Every structure is written in structure tokens, then in C-alpha cells.
Amino acid sequence: MGAIDRLSQLGSQITGGASAGGKAKLLEKNPDDIVVTAALRTAICKGGKGSFKDTYAADLMAGALKGIIERSNINPALVEDIVVGTVLAPGGGATEMRAASLVAGFPDSTAVRTLNRQCSSGLQACVDIANQIRAGMIEVGIGAGVESMSTQYGPGAVSEFSELLESHPEAANCKVPMGVLSEKMAKDRNITRASQDSFAASSFQKAVKAQAAGLFKEEIHPLKVKFEDPKSGETKEIVVDRDDGIRDGVTAESLGKIRAAFAKDGSIHAGNASQVSDGAAAVLMMKRSTAEKLGQPILGKFVAASIVGVPPLLMGVGPWKAIPKVFELTGITKDDVDIYEINEAFASQCLWCANELGLPQERINPKGGAIAFGHPLGCTGARQVSTLLYELRRTGKKVGLTSMCVGTGMGMAAVWVAE
Amino acid sequence: MASMLEFRTPGFNPYAVKYSPYYDSRLAVATSANYGIVGNGRLFVLGLGPAGIQAEKAFDTNDALYDLAWSEINENQLVVACGDGSLKLFDLATGDFPVMNFAEHKREAFSVCWNPIAKDSFLSSSWDGTIKIWSPSRPTSLKTLPVGNCTYSAAFSPTNPAIISCGPTLPLLSTGQTFAGAVPSEILTHDWNKYRDTVVATGGVDRVVRTFDIRNPAGGPVGVLLGHEYAVRRLAWSPHASDVLASASYDMTVRVWSDASSAPQPQPNTIPVGNQLGVMNRHSEFATGVDWCLFGTGGWLASAGWDQRVLVWDAHTLLRG
Numbered sequence: 138m139g140a141i142d143r144l145s146q147l148g149s150q151i152t153g154g155a156s157a158g159g160k161a162k163l164l165e166k167n168p169d170d171i172v173v174t175a176a177l178r179t180a181i182c183k184g185g186k187g188s189f190k191d192t193y194a195a196d197l198m199a200g201a202l203k204g205i206i207e208r209s210n211i212n213p214a215l216v217e218d219i220v221v222g223t224v225l226a227p228g229g230g231a232t233e234m235r236a237a238s239l240v241a242g243f244p245d246s247t248a249v250r251t252l253n254r255q256c257s258s259g260l261q262a263c264v265d266i267a268n269q270i271r272a273g274m275i276e277v278g279i280g281a282g283v284e285s286m287s288t289q290y291g292p293g294a295v296s297e298f299s300e301l302l303e304s305h306p307e308a309a310n311c312k313v314p315m316g317v318l319s320e321k322m323a324k325d326r327n328i329t330r331a332s333q334d335s336f337a338a339s340s341f342q343k344a345v346k347a348q349a350a351g352l353f354k355e356e357i358h359p360l361k362v363k364f365e366d367p368k369s370g371e372t373k374e375i376v377v378d379r380d381d382g383i384r385d386g387v388t389a390e391s392l393g394k395i396r397a398a399f400a401k402d403g404s405i406h407a408g409n410a411s412q413v414s415d416g417a418a419a420v421l422m423m424k425r426s427t428a429e430k431l432g433q434p435i436l437g438k439f440v441a442a443s444i445v446g447v448p449p450l451l452m453g454v455g456p457w458k459a460i461p462k463v464f465e466l467t468g469i470t471k472d473d474v475d476i477y478e479i480n481e482a483f484a485s486q487c488l489w490c491a492n493e494l495g496l497p498q499e500r501i502n503p504k505g506g507a508i509a510f511g512h513p514l515g516c517t518g519a520r521q522v523s524t525l526l527y528e529l530r531r532t533g534k535k536v537g538l539t540s541m542c543v544g545t546g547m548g549m550a551a552v553w554v555a556e
Numbered sequence: 557m558a559s560m561l562e563f564r565t566p567g568f569n570p571y572a573v574k575y576s577p578y579y580d581s582r583l584a585v586a587t588s589a590n591y592g593i594v595g596n597g598r599l600f601v602l603g604l605g606p607a608g609i610q611a612e613k614a615f616d617t618n619d620a621l622y623d624l625a626w627s628e629i630n631e632n633q634l635v636v637a638c639g640d641g642s643l644k645l646f647d648l649a650t651g652d653f654p655v656m657n658f659a660e661h662k663r664e665a666f667s668v669c670w671n672p673i674a675k676d677s678f679l680s681s682s683w684d685g686t687i688k689i690w691s692p693s694r695p696t697s698l699k700t701l702p703v704g705n706c707t708y709s710a711a712f713s714p715t716n717p718a719i720i721s722c723g724p725t726l727p728l729l730s731t732g733q734t735f736a737g738a739v740p741s742e743i744l745t746h747d748w749n750k751y752r753d754t755v756v757a758t759g760g761v762d763r764v765v766r767t768f769d770i771r772n773p774a775g776g777p778v779g780v781l782l783g784h785e786y787a788v789r790r791l792a793w794s795p796h797a798s799d800v801l802a803s804a805s806y807d808m809t810v811r812v813w814s815d816a817s818s819a820p821q822p823q824p825n826t827i828p829v830g831n832q833l834g835v836m837n838r839h840s841e842f843a844t845g846v847d848w849c850l851f852g853t854g855g856w857l858a859s860a861g862w863d864q865r866v867l868v869w870d871a872h873t874l875l876r877g
Contacts, residue, residue, distance in 0.1 A: 468685060
């Protein structure tokens with residue numbers, strides 16, 4: 138444990154008070170807390186035909202970064218590093234994202250890098266920024282994520298496996314397509330088609346309701362982009378400010394009619410798996426003391442994150458292993474968490490993890506999830522932060538958790554506190 | 557306060573001092589660099605001789621040391637609670653390194669206590685909210701008791717090997733028994749009376765030392781001792797007299813008390829208040845450790861504080877009148 142923790146713990150022996158454990162400790166406000174002073178995302182739009190189908194990932198990111206500057210009013214020169222999680226970009230997207238930051242209005246003194254931890258890249262980006270701040274490497278940073286699955290999703294995403302990798306059975310499992318392995322997991326773990334469909338339908342219904350009530354308004358930063366009308370072939374400028382994957386009228390029964398996608402007798406189909414989408418998200422972070430000095434409004438704080446590995450063929454169980462680990466790190470229990478944002482890669486795996494951990498349904502993804510509005514791979518982890526913090530604020534709740542399974546067999550989870 | 561022996565621990569701030577249960581001339585001090593905030597720890601084993609207090613041995617550790625306990629089965633061994641969450645068993649007869657390392661606690665280990673009855677076990681408490689019971693010969697714990705809160709203090713009963721007590725917010729026994737309305741703030745230290753096997757004294761943030769009788773958990777404290785001006789950091793009942801205890805405090809004093817047990821029957825509905833027998837005010841920083849010598853005429857105490865000093869003195873010199 139760090140010196141500051143020790144100091145406050147020993148200090149509390151004289152003054153009392155601060156040595157609370159568990160949730161009470163989580164809610165304490167200390168000058169060295171890593172806080173979020175702005176968090177936003179673009180709309181999330183359907184891959185291939187949605188509003189962002191003609192927009193490059195870097196343009197999405199530039200838009201989101203510009204949004205962060207506008208919303209927080211921060212002097213861009215104070216931002217020392219930007220980390221962008223992105224999965225499909227060739228070359229890791231490093232060059233485009235550096236360029237995107239310059240377009241967004243950051244000076245050349247603001248460093249930029251990209252990272253790829255598959256579906257948790259956006260969260261990893263935020264965690265990396267938080268850790269850099271905590272370690273004293275930077276004072277202000279942005280964790281972000283982006284994916285343009287319209288322009289970059291395809292067979293080129295994974296290069297050929299060498300003979301060496303193919304000859305190692307567990308290594309070779311790393312490239313089994315996620316739909317196929319999730320189908321197998323659903324079968325092995327006895328997750329019925331009906332329970333998946335009802336979980337997926339409720340994701341749609343929650344998202345429809347949230348969208349109608351305008352609950353996404355606060356988190357979405359509208360972007361003006363070029364869009365080629367597929368019918369007329371005419372290119373026009375449109376403003377995109379709502380998720381276009383959310384469909385009304387989806388029920389478990391209507392989903393029940395869709396044919397399984399990965400096996401004849403399977404249970405997984407397009408309606409109970411995450412959508413292929415485009416989107417970007419960004420989170421501005423700094424120490425509480427810095428935020429107060431700069432007069433930045435504090436949305437919430439980052440507490441801790443966990444990363445775990447699981448067998449590649451069981452990648453869907455990632456949250457089941459990552460969530461208890463982050464509880465251990467933070468000293469809280471599942472009852473202390475008010476809202477869970479668990480990525481719905483597949484209804485099967487999200488449902489299984491929640492049931493296995495005994496998490497209450499009503500606290501999971503209250504505004505719907507990736508099944509309803511999409512999972513732009515690198516974006517999701519950063520997207521969850523704004524979805525979570527704004528919902529916690531709106532409902533007057535405090536403690537939130539974001540988590541996701543990660544392709545090739547990993548899981549991540551992070552604890553956040555809204556203020 | 558004429559005769560007082562002194563030992564300095566330059567560069568290291570003591571957190572605990574304990575007399576050997578085997579020798580009247582040996583004691584050990586757990587210390588930490590930089591007040592235990594960041595840096596190394598050092599365990600001193602001291603000998604009392606005609607030339608004063610001499611260091612017989614010193615063991616260095618990578619992280620701060622917060623507590624120590626002498627082994628009850630091996631006169632050469634003692635275990636320390638370390639800032640990295642580990643417990644280390646040192647042997648005076650072998651080298652500079654621990655003979656056993658017990659690494660399970662996820663945060664700072666803050667107290668250790670050797671079982672005085674079942675002598676093949678000891679316990680530790682930690683800021684990670686658990687108490688662990690260990691065997692000195694096994695690297696993994698025998699049992700983990702989740703307390704849920706950061707525990708500053710845990711101890712075995714000196715008369716019943718099965719009873720464990722701990723802080724931090726209420727005295728709590730391993731039987732699950734808690735004490736009603738007992739202490740309004742964190743308990744930093746507690747100790748079992750050596751003669752009356754149901755009596756426990758607690759001290760902590762609210763500066764008050766309280767005694768409880770575990771036979772009457774709903775009855776509240778059976779005595780209070782008032783006087784410390786800051787939190788009470790360490791308590792030790794006398795091994796020689798059933799009503800006497802010593803306390804070390806963040807107010808830099810060590811005080812010796814008689815609890816109210818020998819007083820005439822108190823008025824109903826009042827909590828008896830014990831007497832302060834004397835104040836030792838020679839420490840110039842937080843007093844963190846105090847322990848009684850088991851041997852001799854009784855009354856010899858060792859105290860330690862953040863002033864980087866260990867003082868050995870006779871409580872009789874404090875007594876008034």
C-alpha cells in the first residue's frame with residue numbers, strides 16, 4: 138500500500154474517522170483520488186449501414202476529443218497524455234490517433250498512444266491514464282476508445298497463425314471465433330436459448346425506454362459527419378446524436394424466431410449478441426487536488442481495476458473472475474455496488490456471469506447494453522464510464538462497476554464512485 | 557524517576573516493545589524508518605546488563621514493522637508484523653534472515669499475538685480486515701477470520717486457547733459475541749487481564765481506557781480510566797497484580813492505572829472510574845509500546861516511542877505517596 142494510505146490510516150488513529158473499511162472508505166474524498174471531470178461518447182451506430190458508416194475511426198475520435206475540450210473547458214495544453222484503445226486498426230491506429238488529437242485541438246505537446254486489449258481496450262486506456270497519474274508520470278490525461286467496425290471489421294483483423302501456434306492446442310484456441318466458442322460455452326453451461334432471448338429483449342426494452350426518456354443525452358456528444366445515402370448515392374452532412382441500433386418492439390418471442398448463427402441447434406444469433414457498431418468515447422482524468430485547482434467539475438472517481446485470464450475457449454466467463462478480484466482490491470462486496478455495467482458481448486455469457494455471481498438483475502445495465510446499441514470493440518470500456526457515471530448521478534447512487542469479457546480469454550473490471 | 561535505562565534506535569521509530577517470556581534481561585523492539593510511512597523496518601533484540609541496554613541482534617526488513625510477539629515454544633524465536641502484509645519469524649540463533657515468512661495478508665499486518673496456551677499457534681491482524689491463525693511450522697495460515705474492517709489489535713485469551721478477541725469498532729470474540737454500546741470509536745489496542753480470565757481492557761481513538769467482562773456483553777464497560785489526552789495506542793495488564801495496567805498513548809505519556817475492581821461496590825447505574833497511579837512523561841514523541849517484565853519483584857516496564865527511544869523503568873518510582 139502507498140505511503141499516503143498509510144499516512145491517513147495512522148492519522149486516523151489520532152483523529153478517528155478515516156479508518157472505515159469497505160464502502161465507507163470508498164466514499165471518502167482524498168486529494169490524491171483519481172477523478173473524472175468529463176466523460177462522453179459519440180452515438181453508437183450500426184456497422185456497415187449506420188450513420189457512421191462513412192466516418193473513419195480517427196474522425197470519430199477527433200470528434201469525441203473535441204467534445205471533451207468543449208465540455209470541460211480544460212486548457213488542452215494541460216493534457217499530457219491521451220491513450221486510445223482501439224482493436225481493429227492496422228498498425229494499432231497509432232498514427233491516425235496522434236493526428237486526430239491535433240485535429241481536436243490538442244497541441245503537439247500532448248502525447249498520444251493507442252493500445253489493444255481487445256474488448257476491454259477502452260477501459261484499459263482509462264486505467265493506464267489513472268495509473269500514470271497515480272504514479273506521478275502525468276497530471277492530466279484522457280483515456281479513450283474508438284472503433285470503426287464499418288471501415289475496419291473483417292477477416293484481416295487477425296493475421297495467420299504460425300505452425301508453432303497451431304501446434305499448441307490452447308494457443309490455437311485463441312483464434313476460435315467468439316461466436317463459435319460462446320455457442321459451445323452456452324451449451325456446456327446450460328444457458329438456454331429462452332433465457333438468452335429474454336435477457337436480450339430486456340436489454341432492447343431498457344434501451345428503448347432510456348432513449349425515449351433522453352437518458353443518453355448527457356453522455357452523447359453529437360458529431361457532424363458525411364453520410365452517403367445508399368439509395369440516392371448522394372453524400373450529405375448529417376448530425377448524429379442518437380444510437381441507431383436500438384430497436385423498439387423487440388420481445389423474447391420475436392427473438393425466438395431468429396435462426397441460430399453459429400450452429401444448427403445453437404442458441405446464439407444476431408439478436409442476442411452484441412451488435413457490430415461504430416463509436417468513440419473519452420474520459421478526462423486527474424487528481425482531485427488538480428481538479429480543484431483547475432476548477433474542474435468532478436463527475437466521479439476511479440477506484441481500482443482488475444485484470445484476469447481465463448481459458449481462451451471460456452473467454453465469456455471473464456467478468457465472473459474479474460469482478461470478485463476487484464472486490465478484493467477495493468474491500469467491497471456485491472451488495473455495495475449500485476449499478477453494474479457489464480458488457481453484453483453475448484447474452485449467454487453476461488447472463489451466466491451475473492447469475493453465477495448472484496448479481497441482482499435490476500442493477501445490471503439499467504439503460505440496456507451492447508445487445509441493444511452495439512459494441513464498438515475498442516470504444517466500449519470507455520463508453521461504459523459515461524453511461525455509468527451519468528446514470529449514478531441521475532439516480533443519486535454512488536458505487537458503480539464496469540466489466541467485460543475479453544477475446545482470447547481475459548476479463549476486466551473496474552470500480553467507480555459517482556459524486 | 558531517577559533510574560531509567562535508555563536505548564536509542566537511530567533512524568528507526570519504534571512501534572512495539574515486548575519482554576522475552578524466558579529471560580528478565582531480554583526484550584525486543586519492532587521499529588520502522590520514517591515513522592512507518594515508507595521505508596525499511598528493523599527488529600532489535602536488546603539485552604539488559606550492568607552496562608545498560610545493549611543491542612544483541614538486529615534484523616532488517618524491507619518494509620515497516622508494526623508489532624512483534626515472542627514465541628512461546630522457542631526462546632530464540634519471535635514473529636513480527638510487517639507493512640507489506642507479511643509476518644516473519646526470526647531466530648536469534650540463525651543468520652540475518654527470517655526462518656519463516658508468512659505472506660497472505662493483502663495490506664499492512666498490524667498486530668501479532670502468540671497463543672500462550674496452545675503454544676503451537678499465533679495470530680495476526682491486518683488492515684485488510686482479516687485475522688489469520690498460523691502455525692510457526694506451516695507457511696500457509698490455518699484459518700482466516702474475516703472481520704471486515706481494518707483490525708488494529710487481536711489477541712488470544714491467556715486462559716482459553718480457543719478464544720480470540722479483536723478490534724476495531726467493538727470488542728469482538730471469535731465466538732461472535734460483541735459488546736453492546738461499548739466503544740464509540742476505533743479500538744487500537746486491547747489486552748486480557750492475566751488473573752481474571754473474563755476481563756478485557758480496550759483503548760483507542762477516544763482516549764478512554766475501558767474494561768469489559770465478557771460474561772456480560774450487554775452490560776457495557778465495568779470500568780473506565782480517564783486521563784489520556786490523545787488516542788491510546790497500547791495496553792498491557794500487569795502480570796503481577798490483577799488490577800494494574802499500563803497504557804501508552806499518542807499524548808506521549810505512559811500511564812499506570814488501577815482499575816476500579818478492588819474498589820468497594822459501586823453505586824448502581826454508574827460506571828466505576830479507576831485511578832491513575834502515575835504518569836511517565838519522558839518520551840518526547842508518540843508512545844507506541846509498553847510491556848511489563850514477567851520476572852522479579854514486579855513493576856518493571858519497558859516503553860518505546862517515536863522519539864527513537866526505548867526506556868526501561870520501575871513503575872514504583874511513579875507511584876504517588
